[in-house]
Amino acid sequence: MSLSDLFTEIILDHYQHPHNHGVIENATQNSRGYNESCGDDIEITLLVKNGIIEDARFSGAGCSISQASASIMTDLVKGKSIGEAKRIADKFYAMVKGTEPSNDSEQEELGDAVALKGVSKFPVRVKCATLSWHTLEEAFKTEGKK
Amino acid sequence: MTFDNYKKDFPIFSYWASKGKPLIYLDSAATTQKPQHVIDALDDYYSHFNANVHRGAYELSQIATDMYEESRAKVASFINAPEPESVVFTRNATEAINLVAYAWGLNNLRKGDEIILTEMEHHSNLVPWHIISRHTGAVLKFIKLNDDFRLDLESLRENLSARTKAVSVVHVSNVLGTINPVKEIARLAHESGALCIIDGAQGVPHMPVDVKEIECDFYAFSGHKMCGPTGIGCLYGRYDILEKMEPFLGGGEMINEVYPTTSNYAKPPHKFEAGTPNIAGAVGLKAAVEYLEKIGMQNIREHESRLGDSAARRLADIDGIHIYRPARNGTGVISLAIDGAHPHDISSILDSEGIAIRAGHHCAQPLMRALRVQATARASFYIYNDESDVEALAAGLEKAAKIFKPRERAHVIK
Numbered sequence: 226m227s228l229s230d231l232f233t234e235i236i237l238d239h240y241q242h243p244h245n246h247g248v249i250e251n252a253t254q255n256s257r258g259y260n261e262s263c264g265d266d267i268e269i270t271l272l273v274k275n276g277i278i279e280d281a282r283f284s285g286a287g288c289s290i291s292q293a294s295a296s297i298m299t300d301l302v303k304g305k306s307i308g309e310a311k312r313i314a315d316k317f318y319a320m321v322k323g324t325e326p327s328n329d330s331e332q333e334e335l336g337d338a339v340a341l342k343g344v345s346k347f348p349v350r351v352k353c354a355t356l357s358w359h360t361l362e363e364a365f366k367t368e369g370k371k
Numbered sequence: 372m373t374f375d376n377y378k379k380d381f382p383i384f385s386y387w388a389s390k391g392k393p394l395i396y397l398d399s400a401a402t403t404q405k406p407q408h409v410i411d412a413l414d415d416y417y418s419h420f421n422a423n424v425h426r427g428a429y430e431l432s433q434i435a436t437d438m439y440e441e442s443r444a445k446v447a448s449f450i451n452a453p454e455p456e457s458v459v460f461t462r463n464a465t466e467a468i469n470l471v472a473y474a475w476g477l478n479n480l481r482k483g484d485e486i487i488l489t490e491m492e493h494h495s496n497l498v499p500w501h502i503i504s505r506h507t508g509a510v511l512k513f514i515k516l517n518d519d520f521r522l523d524l525e526s527l528r529e530n531l532s533a534r535t536k537a538v539s540v541v542h543v544s545n546v547l548g549t550i551n552p553v554k555e556i557a558r559l560a561h562e563s564g565a566l567c568i569i570d571g572a573q574g575v576p577h578m579p580v581d582v583k584e585i586e587c588d589f590y591a592f593s594g595h596k597m598c599g600p601t602g603i604g605c606l607y608g609r610y611d612i613l614e615k616m617e618p619f620l621g622g623g624e625m626i627n628e629v630y631p632t633t634s635n636y637a638k639p640p641h642k643f644e645a646g647t648p649n650i651a652g653a654v655g656l657k658a659a660v661e662y663l664e665k666i667g668m669q670n671i672r673e674h675e676s677r678l679g680d681s682a683a684r685r686l687a688d689i690d691g692i693h694i695y696r697p698a699r700n701g702t703g704v705i706s707l708a709i710d711g712a713h714p715h716d717i718s719s720i721l722d723s724e725g726i727a728i729r730a731g732h733h734c735a736q737p738l739m740r741a742l743r744v745q746a747t748a749r750a751s752f753y754i755y756n757d758e759s760d761v762e763a764l765a766a767g768l769e770k771a772a773k774i775f776k777p778r779e780r781a782h783v784i785k
Contacts, residue, residue: 228723232716232774241711242780263715263731264739264746286745288713289775347719 230343231350232289239337240289245282245299254367257285258360260352265291269299269360278302278310283357290341290350295357297337307365313338314358321345321354374674377666378755380406387725395726395763400545400573400704400751402595405659409598412658416651424650425624425641439650442657443640449660450590451581452607459606459613459640460648464572465495467591467606468539470643471568472499474619475612480536482508487530487538487565489514489522490741493545494734496570500539509536516741520547520697527559535565542574542590546733546749548679548704549697550578557587566612572596576663576753577702578672582607594652599659603652606643613639620645671754675703678752682761689765690772695747703752706733709768712775714748720774721767728764 252270259266265287272280281302283295298317302310316331317338323345326332332339344354378384381404387394396404422435444455452458461467476499480486486500490513504511512535515526527538538560543550557567568589574580576597582590589612594603608616618625618636622645627635636642663671679701683694691710709717714730721728729749732739739745750764 228720228774231719237775237778238780241777264736265715266745288715290716350715350719353715 231347233340233343235337235340236289236293239293239296243283243292243296245280245296245303246284247282248284249280249282254364256360256364256367258356258363260287260291260356263288263353265353265356267291267295267357267360269295269357269364271361271364273307276306276308278305278307281361287356288353290344290353291356294338294341294354297341298357298361301336301338302361311362311365314362317341317358318355321351374670374677374754374757375666376755376757377406378757380408380662381755382407382410384755393725395724395760397750397752397756397760397764398727398729399576399753399756400596400749401729402601403576403598403753404755405600406598406662408662409600409655409658413600413651413655416654421651423647435650438657439648439653442653445657445660446605447607449664450575450607451583453583454610456638456640457607457610457613459608459643460653461591461604461606461643462602462649463593463595463604464570464591465593465604467589467604468496468568468570469499470606470619471539471589471591471608472503474616474643475566476500476503476509476537477506478617480504480507480509483534484509484536485512485530485532485534486510487512487514487527487535487560489540489551490516491520491522491544491547491549491735491738492539492541493570493572494736495572496539496541496568497737510534514540516738519699520544520549520695522549522551522556524552524555524559527556531559531563531565533564535560535563537566537568539568540570542569542571542580543577543702543704544735544738545573545704546706546735546738546747547695547697548573548702548706548751550574550700550702553587554585557585561586573702573704577668577675579668588612594656594659597656597659598662600649600652600655603649603656605656608639610639613643616642618642618645622646624648666754672702674754675752676701678756678758678761679703679705681758682750682752682764685761685765686768689768690776692768692772695742695744703756704749705751706747706749707768708744708747709772709775711777712771714746716775717748717768717771720771721764724763724767724770726763726767 249270254271267285281299321344422431424436447455512530517523560567566588571592575592590607595601625645693708695706718730
């Protein structure tokens with residue numbers, strides 16, 4: 226268990242220079258997620274049209290893993306359908322719990338998120354990595370409410 | 372003054388050292404490690420004297436009952452309670468405070484009455500009062516912090532009035548290590564006719580505590596934070612108040628007579644100890660008190676504050692560090708933040724070096740908001756720590772500061 230597996234350059238870069246940080250004013254869906262044990266707090270706002278995620282942003286505060294994961298996630302799901310995003314989420318959960326991406330296409334689908342693979346060696350940090358994805362899935366359930 | 376290194380009394384350290392992963396334990400404010408003396412006492416009780424207490428008319432039950440009650444007497448003398456009967460065994464400090472909130476608060480508070488708490492309370496001395504205030508309509512007020520992380524007693528004086536029914540404060544902050552002037556607070560509370568309740572979870576384990584001298588009405592603490600087992604804690608209560616209070620939980624052991632639809636209760640402390648208590652826990656707590664008394668509470672207090680001061684001096688050199696600890700009269704607790712490095716990340720980095728600290732809100736979310744931080748990293752020293760641990764902490768934090776040093780944006784290909 227080496228620290229460089231956890232704090233990879235890609236993670237540190239997303240943490241210090243996050244993508245899609247902010248709030249979508251005319252969001253169609255949103256959700257807020259907390260990590261009670263460490264205080265991570267994240268809000269996801271989405272602009273979904275005809276089942277396609279046209280924009281995704283996150284705000285809030287938390288550790289490098291939760292923030293980098295949110296940054297990578299919003300990059301990944303933009304332009305995807307809700308169904309596709311859910312499928313990537315499942316692959317992501319499997320990866321951070323220790324299942325290696327099975328082939329190149331899966332690896333490609335997970336993009337920068339592969340940099341979070343090392344989290345699987347740090348069980349206490351898995352929740353940090355999955356917070357934004359769980360919050361995203363909660364946001365999907367809010368469809369039509371706003 | 373020198374202070375013996377007591378690490379050798381705690382088998383957990385030799386265990387991890389033998390695995391090639393020496394443990395640097397800096398989370399004693401969460402729970403302390405256990406000395407062999409306490410582990411042996413639990414083993415001895417279960418191996419030789421286990422029976423239920425206050426029930427059986429046989430020798431073994433009498434021995435177990437005597438051991439349980441001797442533990443109460445030992446704890447009472449340790450905090451200088453006027454009599455053993457004013458010490459109620461609970462699961463922990465949290466349960467002790469809940470006991471007061473429910474058994475006293477629920478029956479004595481009316482709409483518009485006021486309870487004064489502080490901005491530095493642990494959730495254990497906040498949430499029970501939230502519940503009670505919802506039930507009774509009592510109002511919660513707060514003593515503010517000043518710039519040196521101490522309580523502003525002026526804000527206590529301003530809040531005190533004829534409506535104040537209780538002032539409930541933490542003796543020592545679990546985040547800041549601030550030692551509050553509880554004797555002065557008790558005096559001011561009493562002048563207004565209010566009760567004074569002290570959350571001593573971080574007090575009793577770390578310094579001499581004398582409830583008679585403080586003149587508080589209630590004092591709560593946990594055994595597991597003072598070398599004792601988990602699942603045993605204490606509530607000291609002024610006996611005349613305990614006598615007038617309704618019970619907290621109902622069941623066996625707390626009764627005098629029971630009829631189908633009514634019952635009357637045993638005298639305190641047993642009135643508040645429904646069901647089979649944590650007998651082994653009480654026996655283990657007695658062993659913990661014996662162990663701490665041998666070292667001397669004043670020695671412990673001085674040793675910890677020396678390590679805390681030394682850490683505060685050493686860590687101040689680290690780039691971007693913020694330390695949340697009073698400048699004077701601090702304890703062995705030091706909370707900190709490093710610019711750009713989240714406490715949770717700091718904790719992971721230290722963990723990789725075998726150093727255990729706590730990261731998060733420390734069950735004190737209102738305090739985090741008052742300090743305008745989301746979380747802090749907290750190191751807390753105890754009798755098995757020494758200067759080498761301060762140095763290891765500093766080295767680990769320097770590493771964290773380096774890893775999270777601001778850097779140029781990399782060219783990430785999307």
